[in-house]
Amino acid sequence: MPSLTLLGQAVVSGLLAGGIYGLLALGLSLSWGLLRLVNLAHFALALLGAYLTYQVGTAFGMPPWLAALAIVPAFFLLGMAFHAVFTYFRVTELTSLLVTFGVTVILESLIQWFWTADYRRYETAYATASTRVGPLFVPTLEMLACLTAAGLAVATWAWLRFTYVGKALRASAEDPAIAAAFGVNHRAQAFLLSGVSAAYAGIAGAFIALISTLAPSQIWAWIGVVFAVVIIGGLANPIGALLAGLLIGVSESLTMAVVTPAWAPLVSFSVLIVILIARPGRV
Amino acid sequence: MLAPWQIGLRGALAWLLIVAFAATAVAAPSGQPIRIGSTLALTGPLAPTALLHKIAGEIYIEELNKANGLLGRPVEWVLLDDQSKPDVTRSLYEKLVTVDKVDLLMGPYATSGILAAMGVAQRYQKVFIHHSFGMPHLAKYDMHFPTAAFGFEPNVTLPTTVFNALAATSQPPKTVAILTSKFPSAQFQSNGAREVAEKRGLKVVLYLEYEFGTRDWGALAARVKDAKPDFLWVGALGLDGNQLLEAMKKLDYAPPRHFHLFPAPGPLALAPDGKLALSSTVFEEHPPFMTNPGAVRLVPLFVERATKANVPYPHVDTQAAGSFAAWQLLEAAVTATKSLDDKVLGQWLRTNRVPTIIGTLRFDGKNNYGDDLFKVKQVQDGKWVVVWPKEFAAPGTRLLPP
Numbered sequence: 001m002p003s004l005t006l007l008g009q010a011v012v013s014g015l016l017a018g019g020i021y022g023l024l025a026l027g028l029s030l031s032w033g034l035l036r037l038v039n040l041a042h043f044a045l046a047l048l049g050a051y052l053t054y055q056v057g058t059a060f061g062m063p064p065w066l067a068a069l070a071i072v073p074a075f076f077l078l079g080m081a082f083h084a085v086f087t088y089f090r091v092t093e094l095t096s097l098l099v100t101f102g103v104t105v106i107l108e109s110l111i112q113w114f115w116t117a118d119y120r121r122y123e124t125a126y127a128t129a130s131t132r133v134g135p136l137f138v139p140t141l142e143m144l145a146c147l148t149a150a151g152l153a154v155a156t157w158a159w160l161r162f163t164y165v166g167k168a169l170r171a172s173a174e175d176p177a178i179a180a181a182f183g184v185n186h187r188a189q190a191f192l193l194s195g196v197s198a199a200y201a202g203i204a205g206a207f208i209a210l211i212s213t214l215a216p217s218q219i220w221a222w223i224g225v226v227f228a229v230v231i232i233g234g235l236a237n238p239i240g241a242l243l244a245g246l247l248i249g250v251s252e253s254l255t256m257a258v259v260t261p262a263w264a265p266l267v268s269f270s271v272l273i274v275i276l277i278a279r280p281g282r283v
Numbered sequence: 284m285l286a287p288w289q290i291g292l293r294g295a296l297a298w299l300l301i302v303a304f305a306a307t308a309v310a311a312p313s314g315q316p317i318r319i320g321s322t323l324a325l326t327g328p329l330a331p332t333a334l335l336h337k338i339a340g341e342i343y344i345e346e347l348n349k350a351n352g353l354l355g356r357p358v359e360w361v362l363l364d365d366q367s368k369p370d371v372t373r374s375l376y377e378k379l380v381t382v383d384k385v386d387l388l389m390g391p392y393a394t395s396g397i398l399a400a401m402g403v404a405q406r407y408q409k410v411f412i413h414h415s416f417g418m419p420h421l422a423k424y425d426m427h428f429p430t431a432a433f434g435f436e437p438n439v440t441l442p443t444t445v446f447n448a449l450a451a452t453s454q455p456p457k458t459v460a461i462l463t464s465k466f467p468s469a470q471f472q473s474n475g476a477r478e479v480a481e482k483r484g485l486k487v488v489l490y491l492e493y494e495f496g497t498r499d500w501g502a503l504a505a506r507v508k509d510a511k512p513d514f515l516w517v518g519a520l521g522l523d524g525n526q527l528l529e530a531m532k533k534l535d536y537a538p539p540r541h542f543h544l545f546p547a548p549g550p551l552a553l554a555p556d557g558k559l560a561l562s563s564t565v566f567e568e569h570p571p572f573m574t575n576p577g578a579v580r581l582v583p584l585f586v587e588r589a590t591k592a593n594v595p596y597p598h599v600d601t602q603a604a605g606s607f608a609a610w611q612l613l614e615a616a617v618t619a620t621k622s623l624d625d626k627v628l629g630q631w632l633r634t635n636r637v638p639t640i641i642g643t644l645r646f647d648g649k650n651n652y653g654d655d656l657f658k659v660k661q662v663q664d665g666k667w668v669v670v671w672p673k674e675f676a677a678p679g680t681r682l683l684p685p
Contacts, residue, residue, distance in 0.1 A: 001505075003509055004507070005505075006505050006506065006509045008506075009502075009505040010500070010501070010502045010505055013499060013501025013504075013505065013530075014499070014502070015500050016501070016503075017498065017499040017501065057497070077563070108326070109326075112326065112330070115593070116331075116334060116592060116593050116594070117325070117326065117330030117331050117333070117334050117593070118334055118547075118549070118593070118595060119331050119374070119521065119522050119549075119550050120546055120593055120595075121510065121525070122551055123553070123554075123555075127529070128529055128532040128533050128556075129533075130533045130534070130535065135446060137533055137534045137535055139501075139533040213326070213522045213525060213526060214329070215331055215409055215521075215522075216326070216330070217327050217328050217330060217367070219324065221496055221498060225498075249499070252499055252502075253501065253502040254502075256493075256499065256502035256503060257502045257505060257527070259448040260490045260491060260492065261491055261492065261493035261494070261497060261502070261503055262465055262493055262494055264493075264494065264497070264499070264502075265494050265496075265497075279284065
């Protein structure tokens with residue numbers, strides 16, 4: 001029988017891992033839900049952000065928060081550039097899977113060419129720092145990532161719900177023709193949203209650099225679980241993505257602590273299947 | 284008394300002989316290249332370690348061609364990317380034999396890929412030398428020749444060596460926690476460690492298997508902390524050990540002693556948490572290993588090339604040395620038999636002992652396995668050094684307690 005401390009620690013660990021899932025799911029959920037683009041390249045962008053954070057941190061000694069300040073606007077522009085290409089080639093929801101898969105493979109190859117396939121670790125003084133809460137330990141960086149994910153999810157939700165641009169984006173996703181008839185400039189707003197999604201990938205990347213060990217193939221490790229998070233959370237639902245991330249994170253972690261770690265990867269998809277059976281119109 | 288013209292003639296002849304000898308000695312290989320085909324995991328999760336095999340192979344081929352090639356012919360390495368996937372590996376070996384029509388084969392990296400390729404080699408009756416296979420009981424092809432010198436029962440011999448080393452310290456462990464990746468060779472050897480530990484009277488307080496590619500190490504770390512073992516065996520591949528140690532540190536915990544089965548050598552040696560970590564090896568860059576054949580020549584070349592390729596720990600250890608040994612084996616067989624015939628090469632390898640960079644290899648045991656050449660190494664001052672058995676320990680070192 002696992003001890004209460006072990007269970008508590010597993011819940012903490014799961015919540016924090018879930019925060020990272022939520023952070024990665026945020027941009028993907030927005031582009032899929034509001035632009036009808038299933039952007040697999042989101043994961044490659046996140047990893048590229050992680051490598052850039054690592055590079056400027058190790059080569060130039062730039063602190064990660066400063067690196068993020070440079071990476072986020074750069075990724076915003078990169079996201080808009082990608083969208084320009086997608087628009088030019090009239091990429092649809094279905095073809096976006098194929099196109100962004102290609103972009104992901106290219107980005108992975110570029111990362112591997114520049115940084116090699118060997119593992120990279122961004123060593124910082126605070127990498128293993130934790131805060132003690134009673135018998136439990138809360139890792140500082142993971143907690144920061146989780147709080148950032150929560151902050152971004154709430155801010156994005158408020159943006160979509162209360163601002164003109166947010167409402168217009170939702171209206172265009174619902175019915176582009178009617179939205180256009182009401183004067184919504186979907187094209188401009190789509191560029192903005194693509195930029196925001198890519199910028200979110202950059203933020204996720206900065207945290208990945210600090211928390212994880214980097215290898216080019218890591219791109220593929222996130223895809224399954226984050227897709228499950230996006231679907232469970234609901235498309236274009238930032239709060240849903242965060243909560244789904246936390247749910248999957250805690251479920252995986254408790255499975256590891258109570259049953260066996262080997263079953264953990266089954267959890268996200270089992271939860272997804274149960275939810276799809278219970279609520280079939282999820283996607 | 285010789286006439287001046289006779290002295291001149293003799294001198295000219297002597298020079299001619301010297302020039303002819305020198306020309307033969309450094310003659311560039313010529314003729315149709317001998318094509319040796321293999322795959323490596325150039326991409327995918329095994330790529331970081333496969334990179335070491337790529338660098339070692341490239342160096343060996345270059346050195347071979349700088350000398351006289353094989354049988355006086357240049358050697359060409361037809362290297363394909365198996366993407367760390369056994370199914371792709373199998374298809375590519377099929378292609379190497381049937382489409383590229385290579386003369387000889389060399390194995391890919393890691394157990395699952397090697398097993399996939401071995402089937403192809405067997406079907407076409409090709410000699411199959413490989414360097415990183417961890418499940419000897421599954422290698423039943425009579426013309427496979429391993430340089431991962433585990434012996435036939437690494438699930439018994441390797442844990443025995445490790446527990447012997449620990450037993451020789453002033454505070455031998457009484458309880459053991461075993462965490463292992465479900466990657467076949469890691470799981471196989473870790474399961475053996477559990478049996479060996481129990482047979483020796485050690486209490487196994489935790490045994491867990493995790494999926495290859497696990498992301499969340501927090502819960503695993505919490506379970507190890509909860510079990511409070513004297514010794515932690517991690518059936519680790521690549522960075523598993525680093526990530527686990529880091530997750531444990533976040534819980535303000537460090538295992539008293541920890542062993543890592545197949546770690547990425549650099550990151551573990553260089554990480555602060557990797558201090559005094561244990562692992563196994565067949566070669567490290569210190570005596571007595573540096574007196575093994577080829578070590579003095581190949582090690583500096585590897586260090587130079589790996590540094591250029593930004594490999595974080597640019598040193599020859601088990602992985603690179605296993606690769607060098609595989610190429611040494613192939614060269615020795617071809618040179619001795621003066622043949623490229625697979626059956627002739629296979630017969631020679633089965634009946635001869637070959638001195639290599641990792642020691643002398645033989646293939647006359649069960650499933651073509653010889654001696655278990657693995658030793659225990661430890662991270663000391665940011666570098667791996669062999670600490671057990673004592674006769675192989677780096678000068679002035681011993682297994683340090685926690």
